[in-house]
Structures are given as structure tokens and as C-alpha cells.
Amino acid sequence: MSEPRRTAPLGMLIGALGSVQNAVFPAAAAAFSTGIGGAGLWIGLAVGAAAIIIGTGISWLGWRRLTFTIGEADIRVESGIFSRAARSVPYERIQDVSLEAKPVPRLLGLVAVKFETGAGGGEDIALQYLTTAEGEELRRLVRERRDEEAAVASAADRATPATSAAPSDAEEGEVLFAMGPGRLVTFGLFEFSLAVFAVLGGLLQYADNVSDVDVWYDWLKQQGSTLATLGPYMQAIGALAGLAGLLIVGSVTGVVRTVLRDWGFTLTRSARGFRRQRGLLTRTDVVMPAHRVQGIVIGTGLLRYRFGWRSLSFVSLAQDAGNESHVVAPFARLEEIAPVAAEAGFRLPDAATDWHRASPRQRTDKAARDAAPFVLATIPTAIFAPTGLFLVPLSLAVLAVAANLYAWEFRRWALDSTQVYASDGFFSPTQAIATRLKLHSVEIAQGPLSRWRGYATVHLGLAGGTFAMQGVPLAEARRLRAAVLKTIAGTDYSRLDQAPRDQAFSAAQPGFSANRLVT
Amino acid sequence: MDHAPPALPAINAPPADDEGELTRLHPNYAHALRVRTALTAIPFLIGALVLEAITRDESLLPQGLIAGPVLLIALALIIRVPATRYNARGYQIGADRLRVVRGLLFRSDTVVPFGRVQHIDVDQGPLDRFFGIATLTLHTAGNHNASVSLPGLGEDLAREMREEIRAHIRRESM
Numbered sequence: 001m002s003e004p005r006r007t008a009p010l011g012m013l014i015g016a017l018g019s020v021q022n023a024v025f026p027a028a029a030a031a032f033s034t035g036i037g038g039a040g041l042w043i044g045l046a047v048g049a050a051a052i053i054i055g056t057g058i059s060w061l062g063w064r065r066l067t068f069t070i071g072e073a074d075i076r077v078e079s080g081i082f083s084r085a086a087r088s089v090p091y092e093r094i095q096d097v098s099l100e101a102k103p104v105p106r107l108l109g110l111v112a113v114k115f116e117t118g119a120g121g122g123e124d125i126a127l128q129y130l131t132t133a134e135g136e137e138l139r140r141l142v143r144e145r146r147d148e149e150a151a152v153a154s155a156a157d158r159a160t161p162a163t164s165a166a167p168s169d170a171e172e173g174e175v176l177f178a179m180g181p182g183r184l185v186t187f188g189l190f191e192f193s194l195a196v197f198a199v200l201g202g203l204l205q206y207a208d209n210v211s212d213v214d215v216w217y218d219w220l221k222q223q224g225s226t227l228a229t230l231g232p233y234m235q236a237i238g239a240l241a242g243l244a245g246l247l248i249v250g251s252v253t254g255v256v257r258t259v260l261r262d263w264g265f266t267l268t269r270s271a272r273g274f275r276r277q278r279g280l281l282t283r284t285d286v287v288m289p290a291h292r293v294q295g296i297v298i299g300t301g302l303l304r305y306r307f308g309w310r311s312l313s314f315v316s317l318a319q320d321a322g323n324e325s326h327v328v329a330p331f332a333r334l335e336e337i338a339p340v341a342a343e344a345g346f347r348l349p350d351a352a353t354d355w356h357r358a359s360p361r362q363r364t365d366k367a368a369r370d371a372a373p374f375v376l377a378t379i380p381t382a383i384f385a386p387t388g389l390f391l392v393p394l395s396l397a398v399l400a401v402a403a404n405l406y407a408w409e410f411r412r413w414a415l416d417s418t419q420v421y422a423s424d425g426f427f428s429p430t431q432a433i434a435t436r437l438k439l440h441s442v443e444i445a446q447g448p449l450s451r452w453r454g455y456a457t458v459h460l461g462l463a464g465g466t467f468a469m470q471g472v473p474l475a476e477a478r479r480l481r482a483a484v485l486k487t488i489a490g491t492d493y494s495r496l497d498q499a500p501r502d503q504a505f506s507a508a509q510p511g512f513s514a515n516r517l518v519t
Numbered sequence: 520m521d522h523a524p525p526a527l528p529a530i531n532a533p534p535a536d537d538e539g540e541l542t543r544l545h546p547n548y549a550h551a552l553r554v555r556t557a558l559t560a561i562p563f564l565i566g567a568l569v570l571e572a573i574t575r576d577e578s579l580l581p582q583g584l585i586a587g588p589v590l591l592i593a594l595a596l597i598i599r600v601p602a603t604r605y606n607a608r609g610y611q612i613g614a615d616r617l618r619v620v621r622g623l624l625f626r627s628d629t630v631v632p633f634g635r636v637q638h639i640d641v642d643q644g645p646l647d648r649f650f651g652i653a654t655l656t657l658h659t660a661g662n663h664n665a666s667v668s669l670p671g672l673g674e675d676l677a678r679e680m681r682e683e684i685r686a687h688i689r690r691e692s693m
Binding site: 317439440441442443444445446447448451459460461462463464465466467468481485488489490491492 | 615616624625626627628629630631632633634635659660661662663664665667688
């Protein structure tokens with residue numbers, strides 16, 4: 001298994017298809033620039049053919065020159081046609097392994113395998129296109145190697161974790177969360193989006209005479225005169241119809257986007273960790289080790305909060321398609337979220353949670369600060385602008401104050417024996433929960449205003465995410481810091497992963513941190 | 520550990536914490552800050568003098584109306600601000616944690632437990648070397664406060680602290 005291997009040969013076909021796509025433009029340019037009739041067409045075809053041959057050749061060379069080795073302790077990838085690069089990633093540094101199948105590779109039965117190390121986005125190993133079976137096989141192998149390492153390393157420390165002996169066919173763990181088509185459509189309705197108009201607007205820029213103001217002006221004038229003849233009722237009906245149209249377009253966009261992204265969303269729990277599969281055209285398959293979860297975030301939205309819908313994300317060092325955390329339940333009830341969170345070792349806040357409100361002084365200050373620009377804008381408007389216009393900034397100021405007063409309802413924090421909780425948001429609360437033990441530092445930050453008024457923002461160092469509590473009265477902030485620090489300082493970083501918590505599955509991986517300590 | 524003599528109650532002295540008195544930084548840090556501010560002010564002064572030279576022929580403005588205020592502001596910044604900034608900073612090293620306090624207007628008070636330190640840097644710029652001071656930086660795995668730096672320590676003290684923290688980490692991970 002330790003000899004260099006190549007990726008799937010079929011992957012070249014995708015490279016070749018890509019080069020066809022790239023060839024179209026130069027070919028067309030060559031054809032048009034040399035005159036479309038007669039010789040020009042042939043020149044264009046020749047240029048296109050040359051581009052395709054060169055592109056295919058390059059993708060073939062790239063395939064020839066890329067090898068990967070599944071070693072004893074690491075996985076190595078050597079690549080490059082002229083300049084060679086060799087990258088090695090030790091198993092115990094791999095945060096998660098994801099399989100991604102875009103539409104074309106999926107037709108050919110290929111997947112891209114990505115190894116996430118949490119070393120800052122985009123710098124990880126990706127093997128473009130193995131066959132699906134190979135991909136699954138490689139993932140299993142990497143996981144086994146990783147666990148072997150852990151088992152060997154921890155043998156001196158304590159008995160081999162029972163889970164490292166778990167057979168690989170325990171892959172298909174229990175389903176923790178799944179979304180059927182009905183749920184998806186509901187989710188899509190809440191994902192209402194008018195992005196389609198932005199896209200249309202962008203496309204229209206390419207069309208001629210659209211940017212011609214006169215054409216639009218004439219059209220508007222014509223429409224306006226037609227409207228004027230309709231009478232007030234018809235005008236109102238027209239406006240309503242327009243709004244309804246917007247609503248329908250936005251909802252349909254939302255549903256389509258959601259279905260494309262989250263079709264067949266399944267979150268399963270296996271011995272190895274959490275596994276998430278989703279996507280209609282581009283199918284992704286991500287596995288996260290459970291003990292790598294640093295914290296959880298329960299998000300919601302302005303409207304969906306009113307209907308009791310929440311989302312759950314896991315914060316870890318790995319990134320998820322550009323996002324900081326992995327969404328593990330995008331649209332669920334709290335009752336559905338609780339068991340998923342429990343699997344990762346987190347308790348949701350309940351009636352017994354001792355929530356502390358943010359300082360009322362902070363509420364007042366923040367409301368005043370947010371309203372101040374509008375109030376300042378009101379004065380010149382009242383003096384110089386036509387009468388009545390000053391009401392606009394004034395009402396905005398009132399709105400800012402009202403929104404801040406309402407937001408205070410959600411600004412809370414809590415601390416219990418093992419976890420910290422923070423909640424924040426303007427119209428709906430976003431809750432973050434972290435394990436006290438897995439925090440890295442505590443900072444009490446104060447600006448000039450908050451120093452005068454005696455409250456502070458408490459920042460907790462969380463690996464892979466941020467955790468802040470706003471408007472905590474200073475004395476409480478100090479108490480909070482003392483309590484959290486007591487927990488943190490009691491356990492060294494190297495013992496974090498094997499903390500004797502209810503994470504029965506979290507195979508200890510001291511190798512992960514032992515290396516880091518040789519600083 | 521270096522316990523500075525009880526400091527005079529400075530304007531920006533932090534309120535007494537339940538974690539005790541802060542240790543002051545090396546006095547040379549204030550000098551280093553002063554030199555740094557002076558170096559930053561020089562381009563502005565040159566710019567002001569150039570403007571002065573250009574507008575002299577026009578005789579629109581009385582002499583020194585541009586360079587004068589710039590010079591005054593620079594002097595104020597060089598004389599006043601470094602001392603205040605120096606007074607606002609401090610640290611406290613405990614058995615298992617380091618506390619760093621900094622900031623004039625925006626104060627921040629950070630505690631890093633040694634058990635969470637990933638690696639430690641001791642940096643010295645040319646100016647720092649001249650004044651015999653160094654910056655100690657602790658790196659943690661958290662996204663916020665990924666690196667907490669403590670500038671203005673005596674050179675030897677910084678190395679000593681690094682060894683102490685390192686020894687602590689090794690002891691814990693045994």
C-alpha cells in the first residue's frame with residue numbers, strides 16, 4: 001500500500017472536457033478576426049483543435065506526474081509538470097476527509113477527495129478524481145491509520161480505546177438528522193432570496209440599448225400614462241400583483257437553491273464521527289471526528305425563529321466550503337437539535353440554565369450610539385431640506401433605538417459546571433455553546449464608554465471560531481474569567497482530547513498534541 | 520520574577536483586580552516608544568516643511584502656520600503619549616497563567632493559561648536591541664487572541680519567562 005499511486009485515469013477526461021470549454025473562446029475569436037467566410041472558419045477550427053490538444057496533453061501530463069502515497073504515518077502527494085511539489089500530511093493532523101462529486105465527475109463515477117487539516121483555507125491536500133470506490137476506500141484507510149496511531153500512542157497511557165477496534169462496516173451508523181423533500185421546501189421558503197434579480201441585472205448589462213436611458217424613459221412614460229388611465233383601484237391592484245410576483249420569484253429562487261444544496265441531507269453518527277451527505281447535483285460527503293468539535297452554534301432567522309426553526313453548526317478547526325463551521329442541521333426543531341448536540345457532548349440550555357442579562361447600561365449606550373448618526377442627520381435635513389423630509393432620519397433613529405431595546409432581550413450569557421453559553425442577535429437569538437475545558441484564553445475588553453459605564457466584552461479563545469459575551473458588568477466579567485480560568489488551567493492542552501467526558505467515542509489522540517508541545 | 524517598585528498612581532492605572540497588582544514593564548520601553556513616535560513624526564514634519572516652502576512665494580499665509588502646529592502636535596505626542604501608554608501597560612505572571620493588560624482608550628485584559636500555549640516567541644527589533652528589551656508572544660489555538668504579545672520586557676526577563684512557561688508546559692504534559 002505504500003507505493004505511489006495515481007488518481008483515476010478517467011479524471012483526464014474531465015480535464016479534456018475543461019479544455020474544450022476553454023478552446024471555444026479562442027477558436028471563435030480566431031474565426032471572427034480572420035473573417036467568418038471561407039478560410040476564417042478553418043483557421044478557427046484549427047485554433048480550437050490545437051487548444052483542445054494542448055489542454056488534453058497538459059491534463060494527461062498532470063495526471064502522469066501526480067502520485068500519492070499512503071505511508072505509515074502520513075499521506076504524501078507529489079505533483080507538478082515542470083516544478084515538482086511534494087506535500088505530506090500526518091494522519092493525526094487530518095481534521096476531516098470529504099468526498100465531493102460535482103455533476104460531470106458524478107456521471108463518470110468519480111469523486112474529489114479532500115483532506116482538511118485546519119491549516120488555513122485552501123492549503124490542504126485534494127486528490128482530484130478517484131473512482132467512488134477508491135475514494136471511500138482511501139477515506140477508510142486514512143481513518144484506520146489515524147486510529148492505529150492514536151491507539152499506539154495511548155497504549156502507554158491507558159488501555160486501547162474500545163472504538164479503535166470497531167470494524168469498518170460500522171460505517172453506516174445511526175441517522176441523527178435527515179431532511180425529506182417536504183422539509184426542504186419549507187426550508188427553501190424561508191431562504192427567500194431576490195438574488196435572481198441581481199443576476200438578471202448583471203446579464204442585462206451585456207445587452208445593448210438597455211443602458212440607454214431614453215428607451216427606459218419612453219417605456220416608463222408609456223406605462224405611466226397607461227397606469228394613469230386605470231384609476232386608483234387598478235393601480236393598487238397592479239402594485240399588489242407586482243409585490244406578489246416578487247414574493248413568488250424570491251420563494252422559488254430560495255426553494256431551488258436550497259434543494260440544489262441540501263437535497264438528501266443526512267447526518268449519521270458512526271464510530272468514527274459525524275458524517276454529513278448532501279447535494280443534488282454536487283454531492284458532498286464530509287466526516288468529522290466527534291472530539292474535534294470545539295463548540296456549537298444554534299442559529300435562526302428573523303422569521304424562522306417565530307416558527308420555531310433553528311439551525312445547528314459545529315465549530316471546529318476544519319472549514320466547510322468557505323464557512324467557519326460545519327452545518328449539521330440546517331433547518332430543524334430544537335427537539336431534533338438536542339440529540340445531535342448531545343452526541344457531540346454538548347447540552348442545550350434548559351430551564352435550569354442560569355441566564356444573566358447584559359448590563360442595561362450597555363443597552364442604553366448602544367441604542368444611543370446607533371441612533372446618533374440618524375439624529376445628527378435630522379438636524380441639517382430639518383433646516384435645509386423640504387418640510388417633512390426630516391421625519392425620515394428621525395424615524396430611522398427611533399427604529400434604531402427600538403431595535404436595540406428589543407435586541408437586549410436576546411443578549412444573555414450563562415455559565416455552568418462544564419459549559420459556557422452566549423446568546424446575541426437583533427431580532428432573533430443566535431446561541432453559542434462551548435465547553436469550558438476547550439477554551440484557550442480569556443480577555444476582558446473595554447472601550448472608553450464601557451470603561452466609564454462599568455461593563456465589558458468578554459472574549460473567549462475558541463479554536464476555529466469566536467466566542468464573545470457583550471455588555472457583561474465588570475464585576476461579573478471578572479468572576480466569569482476566574483471561574484473559566486480555573487477550569488482551563490486545570491487541564492493541559494495535550495489532555496484535551498481525552499477529557500473524561502461523556503464523549504464515549506472520542507478516541508484519545510495524544511499524538512496530536514504531543515508533537516505540538518515540543519516547542 | 521521581576522517586581523518593580525510600587526508605581527506611582529498613574530492616570531490610567533487599571534482598577535485593582537481580584538488577581539492582584541500588575542507588574543510594570545521595563546522603563547526602557549517608554550524610551551523605545553518615544554523614539555518610535557519620533558520616527559513616525561519625521562515624515563509629517565518634512566511634509567509640513569515642504570508645504571511651507573511651496574506656499575512661501577505665494578505669501579498667502581504667514582510664515583510657520585503649517586509647520587508650527589505640526590511641530591507642536593508632534594512634540595506633544597512624543598513627550599506625552601509614550602509615558603501614558605507605558606503606564607497603561609502591565610502584566611502579571613502567575614503559577615499557571617500570564618495576564619497581559621494594555622490599551623489607553625480601548626483597554627484589554629487578557630489571561631492565557633500556560634496549559635493552552637502552543638508556542639512561544641521572543642522577538643527583538645533593532646530598536647528593542649538598542650534598549651535591551653524584547654517582546655514575548657504566546658500563541659494559542661483559539662481564533663481570538665491567537666497570539667498574545669507582551670512588549671517591553673527586559674531581554675533577560677523575556678528569555679527567563681519563556682523558559683519558565685516552557686518548563687511548565689513540559690511538566691504538565693508528562
